[in-house]
Amino acid sequence: MARQSIDEFLRANAQQQGSTDRFVLETSEILEVNVDGHVWAKVGTMVDYNGEVRFERQSSFDGGMKKFLKKQVTGEGAVLMKMEGRGRVYLADRKKKIAVFDLAGQSMSVNGNDLLAMESGIDWDIEMTGGAGITSGGLFNMKLSGQGMVAITTKGKPLTLRPPFNATNCLSG
Template sequence: MRSNLFDAATAEKQTSERWVLQNSSMLRVNLTQDVLAAKGSMVAYQGSVRFDHEGSGTMAKFIKKLVTNEDTPLMRVSGQGEVFFANTAEHVHLILLEGDGISVDGKNLLAFDANLDWDIRRVQGAGRLSGGMWNVEVSGHGVVALTSDGPPVLLDCSQQPTGVDIQAAVAWSSHLRPQLVSSMNVRSLLRGGSGEAFQYLFHGPGFVLVQPSEGRPLGGEGGHGNNQGGFLNDLLN
């Protein structure tokens, strides 16, 4: 049998590293310790691996999940072997946290070391008019895997105010506190609007990661974008 599928570029990466990109859209994790991952993100595994629902851990997190739109159901992946993660062929990026933190849009959070701390945080200024904006904040020492719909750009927010479409913002430095602003005015609204109703406004030392897309529609099969029925359903089942 012959095919370019048997080329080295397609073969499993042979490395002792725990976290490695199999390719631009697939993550390979060597399970020497537990990993938390978005439910539905496993595409393959080798070895003796177990997948369990991961609860909120605290009542505060449980309540936040019930009252917010930030519904990011997680699974705990444990055992011995290698696990491959992906989400609708989106680009995968690895970030090593060294005692610092990152704020991530839940739909862009693929996996992270289970020893890291995480919580749901409200974006300042995001009230009822915008539907409420909530992110997952991850901090400590370990690796976080993010996804983006296309190759992203990393913007430095320290030199001047940086505005980002709320659907295009993947993640940012956790110490940044973006404001939610609106570019709408009465005249523009009467004429049908600009199509750019709300943005995050960042300013200060730090970065924001921006994808070249306003995200894919939720729903349908595959990936973790639809959150597999939601956090509440996971608790009831």
């Protein structure tokens, strides 16, 4: 390992300044969220913050009784907290890599445990994944749709699957 001075270390690892984007990747494993209003984030991922931000754990019934029952029956879904106010919040989840998406009326399906953060304009629901879920460890995922930013985490390079997809396609070579 090469030697370096403290000043060199601080310069090489300095916080990115000046971005007004809602979600900013500080590193591949740390997300800066510029909160102005409210944003949802996975409980337990906040590592630091500054400003006037309040944190409130999502109620079991946020999203209505139907979503509550789906979460209870399937075991899918993220436990979220609302970050509300104005400031910067830094999120990380066990050294997982972070990917940020801007959904513009599109939708995506993600394992609830891998949802890191989403803007308030994103709607979610729990859906059956089809054949893929059986071989990848789960039968249900969270469907995210609407307008806004979404941040997800992965333990490595993700595999993206596009419809139509079924168990026969998954198991055949």
